[in-house]
Amino acid sequence: TTLFLFFARKVAKKVGLVDKPNFRKRHQGLIPLVGGISVYAGICFTFGIVDYYIPHASLYLACAGVLVFIGALDDRFDISVKIRATIQAAVGIVMMVFGKLYLSSLGYIFGSWEMVLGPFGYFLTLFAVWAAINAFNMVDGIDGLLGGLSCVSFAAIGMILWFDGQTSLAIWCFAMIAAILPYIMLNPGILGRRYKV
Numbered sequence: 001t002t003l004f005l006f007f008a009r010k011v012a013k014k015v016g017l018v019d020k021p022n023f024r025k026r027h028q029g030l031i032p033l034v035g036g037i038s039v040y041a042g043i044c045f046t047f048g049i050v051d052y053y054i055p056h057a058s059l060y061l062a063c064a065g066v067l068v069f070i071g072a073l074d075d076r077f078d079i080s081v082k083i084r085a086t087i088q089a090a091v092g093i094v095m096m097v098f099g100k101l102y103l104s105s106l107g108y109i110f111g112s113w114e115m116v117l118g119p120f121g122y123f124l125t126l127f128a129v130w131a132a133i134n135a136f137n138m139v140d141g142i143d144g145l146l147g148g149l150s151c152v153s154f155a156a157i158g159m160i161l162w163f164d165g166q167t168s169l170a171i172w173c174f175a176m177i178a179a180i181l182p183y184i185m186l187n188p189g190i191l192g193r194r195y196k197v
Helices: 002-015 035-049 057-077 081-099 120-139 145-163 167-186
Strands: none
Touching: 002 035, 002 167, 035 057, 035 167, 057 081, 081 120, 120 145, 145 167
16 A cells, blocks of 8 residues: 555656645645555555455455555546445445345344345345445545544444454454555645655
């Protein structure tokens, strides 16, 4: 992630993938919008060199890659909300159909009986995916907030998985945090405004 951040920020300025100051954005100068791309590159590199088994790893990387690509296009060209929502829904459907990843039950949240969702689970999963993507997207704008919330979320999920005995998935959650940390260091301008992303 660190290496790609320093490489991609130079390319971003040449292709216009930058955040420009306006009446709503008070930062100074052109800020390269390469955080998501760099974190994704770091994650892909980690997947390539580590042999921990992760279910549906290729499917995950492909779907995440589509979202990163659309996010970069949106940063550069301002894609319409309808197009973004449609692609996000398509990614969610692909994960459900090919990865069999969907909410089938909410457990015993209302007492002694299990709340099985049945076919409604597909719709709830699709909504949850769309809501999560856009919730994180909406907090992006305050320096360090998105990266910090992502790390907290992955840490919490990682701890739950660890105590549940799913150590491989837990380690990957912690690896996600490691991939995000370099972005957190550069995003608020801790190393100086020159390296801000």
